[in-house]
Amino acid sequence: MAEVVNNCYRLLEYIGDSQSDSRLEELIAEYLKPVVIKDLIGEFILNRAYSWFEGSIDFNGNKVSIMLDSNKNEKLPPKSFSYLKKFVEDIENRDYKIRKFIVKELWETAKDWIESEREADDLTEEYFYNSLYLGELSISEAGDMTLYYGDKEDIFAGHAIEINVRKNGEIDGATLVG
Template identity: 30%
Template sequence: MNLLEYMRAKDRMTQAEWECTFQDDEREILVVLAEGQGANKRNGFWEVSVDFLAHVECETGTLFPNEGRLVYPATDEDHDTGDIFSRFKERTIYRVKVRKKIPEEVPEIVTASSQNQFRVVEVCEENPPCPELEEILAEYCRPIILNDEVLGELTLDKTLGVFEGKAQWRRASIDISLEVNPAQKASWTKARKAMKSLLEGQEQWDRDMRACAARSLTASARDWQESGDDEAPEITQESFAQRIELSSISVSAGGSFTAYFDDDQMFFGHCIMVRGTLKKGAVSAHMGG
C-alpha cells in the first residue's frame, strides 16, 4: 500500500471501524505531553491527536521513552465550536486510561511515533507525581541555544524545528530562521552554512531577490494601486524593487530559502515572499498573508 492509498483508507474509516483498530483491554498509563496537537476529518467524525514524549505503564512502572500520540474522537459540533483541543494541556503530565493501537502494516514514510498511539478512554489525573517523566519534561523544556561566530545566538523552537535569531542585512537588522531536524545535528551544520552563504553574498542576493519580486509582482501591484489611490506615482519594476524591504529570511539545511519583504503598502500591508535555492538563485515570488 502506498501513502496515498493509506491516507484515503483512513479518511474513509467510520468511527466504529476506527475504534476496532485499538485493543479491547484498557490500561492506565502516565504520559508526558509535548507541544503539538492536530485533527483529521474522517468519515463522520474527527480524529484528534496530542503528541507525547514518553509514557509509563502504571501496572508495571516500566518507562517507555518513545514519542507517540494520544488520540480521541470528536464530533463536527465540537470542531465547529473550537473545543476539540481543550482536553489536554501541552507540556503536562497526565494519568489516563487508554486502549493501545493494534500494530498494522503502513507505508515506509509513516513515522514510528504516529503509530505509537493510545486511544483515550478517560483522563484520570492531571500532574500526577512521576520523577522519570518530570525529568524528561524538564529536559524538553530546556532551551537549546547555539552561539555562532557569524550568526550570533540562535535559539531552537523545538515544535517547529527552527533555529531563530537576528542578523545584519545591508545595515539593517532582520530575523533569520534555520529549518532543521532537531534530532540530526548534521542538519544544524548545513542550515548554518546555507545562511552564512546568503549573508556573505547579501549585496548580490538582495539585488537578485528584489529583481525577482519586481518581475513577478509589478503588474499585480499596479492593479492594487488602481483600486486605491489613483494619484499615486506609477509603479515600475525599478520603483517596486527599491520600495520593498527585507524583514526576514528562512533557510533549510538543503539550501532552499524564503525571503520575506515588507511591501511599502503596495499590497496594503501584505508581505512579499521570494523563494529560491543557493544553486538556482531567486526563482519565484508572490504575495503572502
C-alpha cells in the same frame, strides 16, 4: 501524526497527577534547557514546539526574522544554519538579484494596485525596487529558502511578497501573500 502533535504525550494517564518519577523529572529538566546557537551573525534559539530555531539578523537597517529547520538527530548546528551563513556571506548580491526578480515578475501587478494618479506618476521600476526590503527568511535542512519581502511604500497594501529559492540559488517565483 505531525511532529508538533508528537511532542505532547499523555503521561498523566500512566503515573497519575500526584505521582512523580525521577526519570521523568530528569527528562523534563533536560527538555526545559534552552538550545542556543551563538554566532557572529546572531543568536538562534530552538523552538521545540515547531522544531525550528528562531532569531534575527540586521540587514540594511531592518531586522530580518530567521527560522531554521532543526535536524532529526539534534546535531548542532543544523545544516540549515550553514545555508544561512552562506546566504549572509553574499547577502548584498542575493538581495539585489531577488529584488530585481520581484520588480520583473510583479511590475504589472504593482501598476494595477496603484490607486491614485499621483501614486501612479511616482511608480517607476527604480521606485518599486527601492521600496523593497527583506523582512523574513526561512531555511530548510535541504537548503531551500523562503523569503518574505515587504515594500516601504505600501504598493501592495501591506501584503508581503513570498520568494522561494532552491538550494542551487534558482528563484522559483514571486507571489503576494498575507
